[in-house]
Amino acid sequence: MYQTLTNRLREALAAHIREKYGVNVEIVLERPPKLEMGEAASPVCFELAKRLKKAPRQIAQEIAASLGKVEGVARLEVAGGGYLNAYFDRGAFWDSAQKEGSGERQSPSSNQQKIIVEHTSINPNKAAHIGHVRNAVLGDTMVRILRHAGKRVQIQNYIDNTGVQVADVVIGLLRMEQRTISNVKMLAKEPKFDYYCWDLYAKATSFFAENPERAAKLRAETLKAIEDGRGEAAEVAQVLADAIVTCHLQTMARLDIHYDLLARESEILHLKFWDTAFEMLKQSGAIHLATSGKMKGCWVLPWEEKATINTEASESTKGTEKKKTPAEEDENEQDKIIVRSNGTVTYVGKDIAYQLWKFGLLGKDFCYRRWPNAPNGQTVWATTSRRSEPDAPHFGDPAATVYNVIDARQAYLQDVVAEGLRRLGHEEAAKNSIHFAYEIVALTPRCAAELNYELSPEEAKKPYVEVSGRKGFGVKADDLIDKLEAATSSEVQQRHPEMSEKEQKRTAHAIAVGALRFFLLKFTRNSIIAFDFKDALSFEGETGPYCQYAVVRIRGIRRRGAETLTQTATSKVNSDAAGRFLSAAEGADLWELVLSAGSLDYAVDASIATQEPSFVAKYAFQLAQAFNNFYHRHHILSEADAEKRAFLLQLTEFVEAQLVRAVSLLGIEAPEKM
RNA sequence: GCGCCCGUAGCUCAAUCGGAUAGAGCAUCAGAUUUCUAAUCUGAGGGUUCGGGGUUCGAGUCCCUGCGGGCGCGCCA
Numbered sequence: 001m002y003q004t005l006t007n008r009l010r011e012a013l014a015a016h017i018r019e020k021y022g023v024n025v026e027i028v029l030e031r032p033p034k035l036e037m038g039e040a041a042s043p044v045c046f047e048l049a050k051r052l053k054k055a056p057r058q059i060a061q062e063i064a065a066s067l068g069k070v071e072g073v074a075r076l077e078v079a080g081g082g083y084l085n086a087y088f089d090r091g092a093f094w095d096s097a098q099k100e101g102s103g104e105r106q107s108p109s110s111n112q113q114k115i116i117v118e119h120t121s122i123n124p125n126k127a128a129h130i131g132h133v134r135n136a137v138l139g140d141t142m143v144r145i146l147r148h149a150g151k152r153v154q155i156q157n158y159i160d161n162t163g164v165q166v167a168d169v170v171i172g173l174l175r176m177e178q179r180t181i182s183n184v185k186m187l188a189k190e191p192k193f194d195y196y197c198w199d200l201y202a203k204a205t206s207f208f209a210e211n212p213e214r215a216a217k218l219r220a221e222t223l224k225a226i227e228d229g230r231g232e233a234a235e236v237a238q239v240l241a242d243a244i245v246t247c248h249l250q251t252m253a254r255l256d257i258h259y260d261l262l263a264r265e266s267e268i269l270h271l272k273f274w275d276t277a278f279e280m281l282k283q284s285g286a287i288h289l290a291t292s293g294k295m296k297g298c299w300v301l302p303w304e305e306k307a308t309i310n311t312e313a314s315e316s317t318k319g320t321e322k323k324k325t326p327a328e329e330d331e332n333e334q335d336k337i338i339v340r341s342n343g344t345v346t347y348v349g350k351d352i353a354y355q356l357w358k359f360g361l362l363g364k365d366f367c368y369r370r371w372p373n374a375p376n377g378q379t380v381w382a383t384t385s386r387r388s389e390p391d392a393p394h395f396g397d398p399a400a401t402v403y404n405v406i407d408a409r410q411a412y413l414q415d416v417v418a419e420g421l422r423r424l425g426h427e428e429a430a431k432n433s434i435h436f437a438y439e440i441v442a443l444t445p446r447c448a449a450e451l452n453y454e455l456s457p458e459e460a461k462k463p464y465v466e467v468s469g470r471k472g473f474g475v476k477a478d479d480l481i482d483k484l485e486a487a488t489s490s491e492v493q494q495r496h497p498e499m500s501e502k503e504q505k506r507t508a509h510a511i512a513v514g515a516l517r518f519f520l521l522k523f524t525r526n527s528i529i530a531f532d533f534k535d536a537l538s539f540e541g542e543t544g545p546y547c548q549y550a551v552v553r554i555r556g557i558r559r560r561g562a563e564t565l566t567q568t569a570t571s572k573v574n575s576d577a578a579g580r581f582l583s584a585a586e587g588a589d590l591w592e593l594v595l596s597a598g599s600l601d602y603a604v605d606a607s608i609a610t611q612e613p614s615f616v617a618k619y620a621f622q623l624a625q626a627f628n629n630f631y632h633r634h635h636i637l638s639e640a641d642a643e644k645r646a647f648l649l650q651l652t653e654f655v656e657a658q659l660v661r662a663v664s665l666l667g668i669e670a671p672e673k674m
Numbered sequence: 675g676c677g678c679c680c681g682u683a684g685c686u687c688a689a690u691c692g693g694a695u696a697g698a699g700c701a702u703c704a705g706a707u708u709u710c711u712a713a714u715c716u717g718a719g720g721g722u723u724c725g726g727g728g729u730u731c732g733a734g735u736c737c738c739u740g741c742g743g744g745c746g747c748g749c750c751a
Contacts, residue, residue, distance in 0.1 A: 026691075033694060043693050046731060056731075078692055081731075123751075164750055220749090334676095340749040347751050353679070363726060411678065412746055438746090439679085462744095491713075511713085522699090523687070526679075530742075535700085537688080539713050542687090544698040549713055557710045606690060621698085632706090634716045652710095674713075 001099040001598035003605050004567075005072045006040050009086055012070045014061070020066065023051055034593060038077065038085035043084040047523065052431075056082025071097065090591055091579020097598035098654060108479055111602035112152045113400035116358050117143050117436075119407070120164040120252065121257070123165040124241040126201045127194035128251050129474040130531055131407070131441040131467055136321040136518045137667065138438055140257045141613040143666045144605055154395065158354065159264040159382075161241035163347065165469075167258050169197050170237050172204040185238050188243035195476070197244060203470025220342060227269055227344055240264075244490035246373040253375035256667050259393050263384040266359075267366050268350050271387040277332075278339070278364055279634040286423035287338050296339030301348075301420060303334045308392050336416045348413055359429040360398025373432065401432045408526075436611060439524040442466050443475065444532040451475070464530040470556040475531060484512035487537050488545075496673060507671045514668040516542030520615040521617040521666055544623050547663050550631075551670035552626035554656040557636055561649060564637065573647045581647050590632060593651065595625045597658045604665070613666070620662040629657050 010027045019023055027046055032041045043062070048324065053086040057115060060078040067076060074089040107241070119139020122132045146153045160166070173179045177200075179187070187193065208215035225233040252258070268274055278299075281287045287299045339474050340350040356362040366383035369392070374380040406414060414435040421430040442464035445455060453473055459465050467474030488508040496504065519536050523529055539545035582591045603619035606612075636652065639645035 028691065028693080030690070030693065037694080041694085043732090046693075103744090191687085230750085262683075334747080337749055346749075407681075409745060410751075414750080458732070493709080495713085509741075527687070530686080532686095538700080540700090541713095543713085544712055545698095548717075553711070553714085560710055602690095610690075615690090616690085618698090626712060629716095631710080635709065637710055668745075670686090673711085 001093065001100050001601060002039075002595070003095075003599075003601040004100075005088065005093070006602070007661065009040060009070055009073055010065065013044065013084075016063065017044070017048070017065050020063070021048065021052060023048065024589065025051075032083075032085060034557070035080050035595075037079060037083075038087045039595060040086045041079070042086075043082070044086045045084060045440075049082065052173070060084050088595075089579075090582035090594070091575045093598060094578040094594055095575040097539060098595065100598075101109045101419045101602070107210075111325065112150075114397055115146060115151050115401045115403070116156055116399040117153055117403045117405065118158055118263075119147070119403075119405035119436075120155045120248070120257070122145075122248055123160050123163060124244040124248070125165045125169040126198040126244070127192075128151060128216060128248050129467055130477060130480060131474070132248075133255070133477045133480075134441050134495050134520045134529065135405050136252055136257050136276040136436060137255065137517050138436070138478065138525065138613060139403070140255075141521055141616070141666055142403060142405070142436065142611070144401050144667060145613060145616060146609050147666055148661075149604055149608060154399070155260045156263050156358075157259045159241065159245055159263070160224050161237065161245075161263050162265045162269060164223060164464070166237050166241055167203070167219055167226055167233075168204045168208070169225070169240060171198075171218055171222055171235050172207070173236055173240070174201040174233065176200075176204065178205055181235055181239070183233060185239055186305070188239050193243050195249035195478075197240070198469075198476065202471065203473075205470045206392035215521065220344075223344060224342065229266065229270060238427060245371075245529055249371075249373070249380065250375050251481075253378075254478075254481050254509075255517060255667075260393075261368075262371060262380060263354065263366070264383045265350055265544050267383040268270070268353055269345075271364065271366060273353045273357060273362060273364055274345050274350055274353060276364055277349070277356055277568075278345070280424055281338070281352070281420065282357075284424050285664075286420060288334070293338060295335065295341075298337045300337050301416060301423070302334040303336050303416065307633075327445055338420075348420070351413075351417045351437060351527055355402070355421060355429070355433055356419055356424075357396070358402050359433075360400050360626075361424075361426055361429060361503060363420075368395060375625065376477075395446050400432065402436050403436045407436070408583035409437050411437060434611070436525075439528040440466065441520075441529045441531050444530045447475070447532045448449070448473075450533065464528065480536070481512060481516065483533070484515055485509055486537075488512045488515070488539070491539075493674065499673070507674055510669045510671045511539070511548060512672055514544030514548050514663070515539055516544070517667050518617060518620075522621075523528070526611055544595055544663070544666070544668050546661065547624040548670050548674060549621045550627045551656060551659050551663070552672070552674045553631060553673055554652045554659075555629070555670075557649075558656075565645075573643060573650060577643055578647060583646060589633060590651065593626045593630050594657065596623050597655045600658050600662055603662070615660060616665050620659065623655065623659050627652075627659070632648050 007048070010254050013027045013621040025044055027042055027044050027164040030041050031042050032038055041345065045056040046058040048059050050286070059079060060082040064076045064078050064084060072089055072092050074087045077085045077087065079085045114605050117139050120132065120136045122128055142157055143153050173184050187196070222233045225231050228234065287301050288299050290296055331584070336348060337346055339345050347449070353362065357364065367386060367388040368381050369386070369389050371382045381395065404414065411659045418430040418433055421433065433474045444464055445460055445462070448455060448465045449474070453465070455465065485508055488511040489504065491503050492508045492511070499653055516536065522542060581587050584596060602618065603616050634648055636645065636648045639648060663670055
């Protein structure tokens with residue numbers, strides 16, 4: 001509601017200023033520091049002062065006097081050196097907010113442009129850790145927010161099932177442990193297979209370190225075999241990757257994270273996506289074959305400081321590589337290898353093909369089948385090189401915007417991918433391919449010590465220690481969720497011995513998920529999270545459980561109210577009465593709560609505009625805080641004035657609706673009791 | 675060496691396109707419960723927004739510079 005109203009005010013001001021002064025200005029609206037200064041304010045007159053060569057305060061006075069009625073705004077006042085402060089019509093705000101609060105979310109129209117959010121994308125060779133969870137939670141939350149705003153969103157999880165990381169564990173299984181294929185198949189069916197591979201991957205890493213030459217040879221052979229899809233290694237890779245993906249899906253399902261499509265790298269290769277993209281890149285001259293230097297035999301993407309598409313690039317088609325001058329050869333230190341000298345393609349190359357497909361620019365599509373082991377009977381689609389199932393959705397429809405949730409360390413590689421698109425002439429796609437970057441989750445030294453990790457002297461000095469899948473060092477997602485559930489369980493058992501065991505479990509789970517997701521969402525994306533069990537297991541203050549608790553309190557009031565009050569005592573109040581309560585001298589805190597509850601759309605808008613899910617987390621916390629404050633000041637059910645009691649009850653219901661909606665955007669469920 | 679990011683209260687973090695008196699949580703201290711659940715609330719202390727210049731009516735935010743830290747620059751991803 002807040003956003004709707006301020007948009008209206010913004011448009012009215014812009015139109016009025018254009019008409020009155022003949023200038024086009026962007027109207028900046030901010031929230032005044034104090035409620036006595038109104039609900040929205042604009043410093044636009046300072047900007048106008050420059051253009052009109054008049055005192056800002058004078059302009060503000062002129063505008064305040066001449067701007068006609070704006071629906072929902074009671075009055076406009078001039079403040080400070082020339083601020084325009086808008087005061088809302090509280091009764092009207094209450095009315096419209098109620099309507100909006102009871103409405104369901106916008107449903108996407110079928111002709112709406114498609115948005116793809118790619119997230120999670122964990123290498124399928126080991127268990128998921130806390131850093132992967134940050135990725136998934138960020139992506140999943142952004143999806144929820146976009147969908148809430150009526151966008152058509154498709155969720156993809158990229159499965160790098162033919163990469164080096166999978167190859168390493170394949171070598172671990174076949175060479176180090178001398179397992180047979182049937183043995184690996186059995187092993188993959190056992191519980192916690194992802195944990196097993198977690199350890200094996202770490203062992204493989206040290207095995208490679210012992211003899212780097214042998215390692216390089218083994219890796220290259222295995223990787224090539226996997227890419228070609230032939231032989232024992234390829235079969236083991238498939239069994240391994242499929243089993244681990246299933247583990248990841250289960251882990252993420254615990255956090256209520258699901259996917260529409262698992263896009264597998266093996267299909268990018270087998271369905272010749274890469275070959276097609278390779279041809280395009282060669283034809284356009286975007287990449288060339290290095291004939292000398294240390295990259296001899298590789299296909300490389302030239303990379304300069306201000307790499308842009310130019311006429312030279314389009315001229316340099318076939319044969320250019322043979323004409324390269326020695327000077328140019330010297331430049332290629334910075335060039336990015338797309339195809340290795342042994343003919344295998346790098347991740348960047350495959351990603352260019354994948355991005356082209358996302359935007360419908362490849363002229364090809366995958367085939368689709370249901371993933372056989374989706375958690376709790378849900379449907380997840382996966383790419384396949386065989387025939388599509390007849391009812392498969394059209395995943396190949398081109399997207400207008402793509403969010404790629406990938407950690408900040410890969411910024412350079414993402415730039416290379418975008419540059420690849422640009423060099424193919426797809427400037428728009430490059431622009432709409434968003435690297436939704438986030439910083440890593442590291443561990444505090446204390447947390448590292450708890451995990452029996454031996455810190456080097458340099459590491460001990462730092463405020464955090466980076467996790468490493470290769471070293472097998474990190475907090476595994478399932479372990480963390482288990483730990484959280486254990487902590488919330490004991491708390492719930494203590495507080496609610498009357499609950500059935502099943503109900504206790506469900507409640508504890510909801511709180512554990514609330515704690516974890518909120519913890520990962522309260523920081524901005526750019527902030528490194530120094531993980532510590534103490535902070536993550538905290539349920540007080542700025543946390544998910546705090547928000548959930550506010551909802552639980554409201555539900556308690558509603559339950560008790562339904563028991564003790566008659567129907568007439570809970571009837572709706574009219575807007576005049578509401579306006580009276582909200583405008584009364586002692587109604588300031590009530591108005592603050594109404595305003596906060598009516599500002600969800602504002603938080604959602606800001607969140608989308610800045611691509612920052614933390615906005616919604618902050619909003620949910622602030623609303624919960626405003627409610628808890630209100631809760632202590634007003635005893636609702638014992639309010640003597642029946643009309644006021646009805647109003648307070650209706651207010652709590654409104655807060656409940658908005659708060660439940662806000663936390664659901666964060667993927668957090670509010671339990672009935674806790 | 676080159677490129678990107680960051681430096682805000684004791685700690686962890688906010689602060690919309692450059693807007694009014696820089697805000698939260700944690701921690702510390704002092705209080706609140708015969709009450710709709712204390713996983714809560716009230717209050718207190720705590721700041722040269724890393725230093726120095728500049729632009730501007732206005733700078734935590736933009737520019738320059740110095741200092742300190744992180745990350746990236748693999749025929750890994």
